Amino acid sequence: AQSVTQLDSQVPVFEEAPVELRCNYSSSVSVYLFWYVQYPNQGLQLLLKYLSGSTLVKGINGFEAEFNKSQTSFHLRKPSVHISDTAEYFCAAHTGGFKTIFGAGTRLFVKA
């Protein structure tokens, strides 16, 4: 069965510090992988996606993620965070079918 695990429920970090939000997936077939951001009282905004090709994916707002097939991971990184990056981040996967599986979310809290 397909599943997505976000390894940290909360990540506090100081402004301008680097951050990594961890995501592992399990699937017996090829997957498409996504990171979404959700600000308070809003819907989901796509940050970046991996469909195929280069394993390093660059997204919006300075975020990037690396697909690692051997470790079944898709960790999200940003070299320098801002206060405005405080939000909930969701890793998601689907196998090209109809069902997208989401992780439980990681709350990124950027402190001044």
Add this chain to the structure above:
Amino acid sequence: ETGVTQSPTHLIKTRGQQVTLRCSSQSGHNTVSWYQQALGQGPQFIFQYYREEENGRGNFPPRFSGLQFPNYSSELNVNALELDDSALYLCASGTGNQETQYFGPGTRLLVL
């Protein structure tokens, strides 16, 4: 701005009532998916519609039903509301291969 809109933004119902939530998809998108996001959790897939037919369903009972219309709009209907149905309901539209979904802002439902 994804071009996906949802109405209403907030809704309060009592247990046992029925509710209809609406979504207007991005023009040209022939699939729509609905998700339930309980407080503090990731979105859970309810079902997907493709060209006005249900194309797949998650682990939700039959009292959750939907419709998709030719004008890119869709509805989620929930009968016999239960307290646990209180959540943010998100719709997402995309093209047939569902590589990328575009989410609306959600409808927050409170069942008392």
